[in-house]
Amino acid sequence: MRILVLSDIHANLNALTTVLQEVGSFDAAWCLGDLTGYGPDPNECIRLVRSLPGLVCLMGNHDAAVTEKIELNSFNKEARQAALWTRKILDRENLEFLENLPEKQEIHGVTLAHGSPRNPIWEYLLDTYTAAINFSAFETDYAFVGHTHIPLCYLMNDDDRMEWRILRENEEIEMNSRGILNPGSVGQPRDHDRRAAFAIYQPEEKLWTSYRVEYNFAPVQERIRARGLPKRHAQRLAEGW
Numbered sequence: 001m002r003i004l005v006l007s008d009i010h011a012n013l014n015a016l017t018t019v020l021q022e023v024g025s026f027d028a029a030w031c032l033g034d035l036t037g038y039g040p041d042p043n044e045c046i047r048l049v050r051s052l053p054g055l056v057c058l059m060g061n062h063d064a065a066v067t068e069k070i071e072l073n074s075f076n077k078e079a080r081q082a083a084l085w086t087r088k089i090l091d092r093e094n095l096e097f098l099e100n101l102p103e104k105q106e107i108h109g110v111t112l113a114h115g116s117p118r119n120p121i122w123e124y125l126l127d128t129y130t131a132a133i134n135f136s137a138f139e140t141d142y143a144f145v146g147h148t149h150i151p152l153c154y155l156m157n158d159d160d161r162m163e164w165r166i167l168r169e170n171e172e173i174e175m176n177s178r179g180i181l182n183p184g185s186v187g188q189p190r191d192h193d194r195r196a197a198f199a200i201y202q203p204e205e206k207l208w209t210s211y212r213v214e215y216n217f218a219p220v221q222e223r224i225r226a227r228g229l230p231k232r233h234a235q236r237l238a239e240g241w
Contacts, residue, residue, distance in 0.1 A: 005183045005199040005208075007032035007114070007146025008060070009049070011039030011086070012187030012237075015196040016048060018215035019186055023200065028054025030107075030201075032146035032183070033114030036086050036098070037062030037079065038233045039187055040223035046094040059101035060114040060146065061121050066090065067099045070121065078230035085229060108203050111138040115147045117180075124148050128162050131180055143180045144201075150191045151184030151199070151210050166191060167210040175206040183210065188233075194240035 004026045009016050029052035036042045037060075049057060064070045065083040072080045090098075103120040104113045116123035116130070118137035124147055125131050131154040134143070151167040156178040167173070173181065184197025191197075195212040202209075221234035 001203055002026040003201040003203065004029045005032070005144055005201050006186050007183055008034045008149050008185035008187060009045050010034055010037050010062070010185070010187035011042040011045050012220055013041035013044045014217065014220050015187045015215045016045055018213055019196050019198050022211070022213040023198065026053070026200070028056070030112060030144065031055065031057040032112060032144060033058040033060025034062045034146065036066050038082050040220065040227050040229060042086050043089065043091050043094055046097060050097060056105060056107055056112065057101055058105060058112055058114050059098070059103050059121065063098045063101060064121055067095065078232060082229055082233065085227065106140055109140050109142065111140045111143040113143065113145050116145055117143050125154070125180060125182070128154065128164055131164065132162055134180065135178060141178050142175060145180060145182050148182060149185035149189055150182065151197050152182050154180040169210065169212040171210050173208040175208060181208055188237065189240040192240050194238060
């Protein structure tokens with residue numbers, strides 16, 4: 001079984017379609033949230049994600065902002081601008097899809113969350129201290145999260161020592177211990193690698209593989225500017241920050 005794990009699409013249709021072309025066949029898709037925010041194509045991205053086989057999709061913080069489940073004053077000015085614009089142009093069907101997304105889910109022995117198992121919407125797992133605390137917040141062997149836009153893993157050894165690292169392209173993780181893994185961002189990477197990031201999880205083999213793929217970001221930048229969205233959201237796509 002091949003499960004496509006993706007997160008933080010952020011309304012970047014070019015990145016999403018390129019990932020789907022690159023990955024080929026898969027049996028299920030687990031989307032860890034933030035279909036919206038920053039990018040120019042939220043309706044198109046949501047429709048495409050909804051069409052994926054075996055879909056499990058979670059709510060991210062930007063999705064929660066668009067659906068008015070959290071206050072916009074929690075975001076910076078540019079993120080608020082993108083959320084307000086997204087609210088105005090979302091199709092009713094797509095808005096209802098976002099409104100009904102869960103914050104957290106367990107499937108096939110994996111806990112899924114956007115931010116963290118402890119705080120599914122907001123918490124960033126960017127340091128070993130916060131990650132260690134979160135191991136007590138889920139009962140499954142593994143948790144898959146997004147939100148940071150960085151592909152990384154935290155692995156807990158049998159002696160309760162933690163190993164962590166940013167994941168390289170085509171790196172395989174044999175999941176023989178408890179772990180928290182992040183596929184990185186499809187639509188807005190922030191590890192200074194502009195390529196779209198995603199992962200394939202094979203539960204029978206307990207194998208996670210991280211991938212990167214180059215996509216044509218220039219048309220995305222053009223659509224961001226044409227829609228009057230913040231210019232910085234276009235600029236950062238070129239360098240992955």
